[in-house]
Amino acid sequence: MRRAVTSDIPALSTASEYFFKLGAEGKRVRPTVLMLMASAMTNGVMTSAAQGGWRETDHAPAHQAPADVRRRQQRLAEIAEMIHVASLLHDDVLDNAATRRGLRALNLEVGNKLAILAGDFLLARASVTLASLRNTEVIELLSRVLEHLVAGEVMQMTAKPESLSSMDHYVKKTYYKTASLIANSSKAIALLGGHGEESAQLAYDYGKNLGLAFQFQDDVLDFIGSESLLGKPTLGDLKEGIATAPVLFAVQEFPELSDLVERRFKHSGDVQRAHELVKSSQGIARTQELAREHCDLAIAAIDRLPASESKYAMHCRRALKELAKRAVERSK
Numbered sequence: 363m364r365r366a367v368t369s370d371i372p373a374l375s376t377a378s379e380y381f382f383k384l385g386a387e388g389k390r391v392r393p394t395v396l397m398l399m400a401s402a403m404t405n406g407v408m409t410s411a412a413q414g415g416w417r418e419t420d421h422a423p424a425h426q427a428p429a430d431v432r433r434r435q436q437r438l439a440e441i442a443e444m445i446h447v448a449s450l451l452h453d454d455v456l457d458n459a460a461t462r463r464g465l466r467a468l469n470l471e472v473g474n475k476l477a478i479l480a481g482d483f484l485l486a487r488a489s490v491t492l493a494s495l496r497n498t499e500v501i502e503l504l505s506r507v508l509e510h511l512v513a514g515e516v517m518q519m520t521a522k523p524e525s526l527s528s529m530d531h532y533v534k535k536t537y538y539k540t541a542s543l544i545a546n547s548s549k550a551i552a553l554l555g556g557h558g559e560e561s562a563q564l565a566y567d568y569g570k571n572l573g574l575a576f577q578f579q580d581d582v583l584d585f586i587g588s589e590s591l592l593g594k595p596t597l598g599d600l601k602e603g604i605a606t607a608p609v610l611f612a613v614q615e616f617p618e619l620s621d622l623v624e625r626r627f628k629h630s631g632d633v634q635r636a637h638e639l640v641k642s643s644q645g646i647a648r649t650q651e652l653a654r655e656h657c658d659l660a661i662a663a664i665d666r667l668p669a670s671e672s673k674y675a676m677h678c679r680r681a682l683k684e685l686a687k688r689a690v691e692r693s694k
């Protein structure tokens with residue numbers, strides 16, 4: 363991946379390599395989930411001598427699928443991470459962000475223009491790698507993700523007052539901004555692994571529900587999280603004028619909150635008042651419940667994958683389920 367993001371134009375490579383450098387690469391949750399999904403879908407002993415043949419052990423055979431399949435799945439995981447970082451570079455310009463991953467945001471380091479172009483460059487590199495997979499369905503899935511990221515961002519930016527307090531609008535935006543990338547990439551991993559439509563749909567369901575669960579827990583933590591653990595100030599969503607799930611549930615108990623939502627908490631004292639109403643409502647508990655429901659759906663998708671004789675695949679399935687639980691139980 364580091365090779366894929368370099369350029370012979372010095373200013374461009376400085377900018378595009380910024381979040382791929384050691385210590386700046388973040389948790390890489392997406393590639394981790396995707397490679398676990400690739401392994402979780404394998405089915406025991408490969409017999410074809412042409413593919414090298416292999417014997418399974420309990421522990422991580424890097425060669426559990428034919429090497430070319432595994433390599434293509436790894437390319438896909440890298441593409442997902444490049445798209446993710448590109449969207450963050452653009453997001454930080456839009457949000458005028460000062461920090462990202464504990465570092466100065468790239469827009470502060472190199473300015474908005476170069477930060478945007480670095481994001482474009484990463485998308486271009488991701489596109490070249492995507493095309494090299496020679497799979498038009500996979501290209502279509504990942505292109506759709508780009509459309510969703512942009513649509514979600516614009517939905518958030520331009521929502522009419524009445525949409526701002528709509529849970530449907532919020533969940534759709536959340537799917538576009540957060541869940542679509544991991545959902546469609548998981549499906550692409552399945553297709554590259556040669557799995558059929560039914561299994562690919564289960565991979566998609568896992569990714570979608572993991573993404574939604576993760577984001578709903580993020581919404582909760584923005585209210586009840588610890589600033590020092592999260593590494594960012596709490597109530598950030600309210601301060602940015604965004605009503606997330608806890609607020610939208612609270613509106614159902616305190617209809618007067620919808621005025622504040624519709625003016626994006628812009629009047630003085632709005633953020634404080636909204637915070638208080640959310641705290642005295644069931645908003646946080648109901649959002650946690652919603653996150654838990656999506657966590658359960660993610661786990662159910664893994665449990666419905668076709669039986670596998672591979673111990674290692676079963677190991678990876680347990681890891682994917684554990685990851686879904688952690689997404690909703692985490693405090694940072």
Ligand code: FPP
Binds near residue numbers: 445
């Ligand atoms: C983080 O949101 C932002 C996203 C998940 C997607 C942003 C998408 C765009 C800017 C559209 C451009 C897309 C591409 C593919 C270049 P946030 O601001 O809510 O979260 P944060 O706390 O991480 O900043």
Ligand code: MG
Binds near residue numbers: 453454457459
């Ligand atoms: Mg942002």
Ligand code: MG
Binds near residue numbers: 453456457
């Ligand atoms: Mg943003």
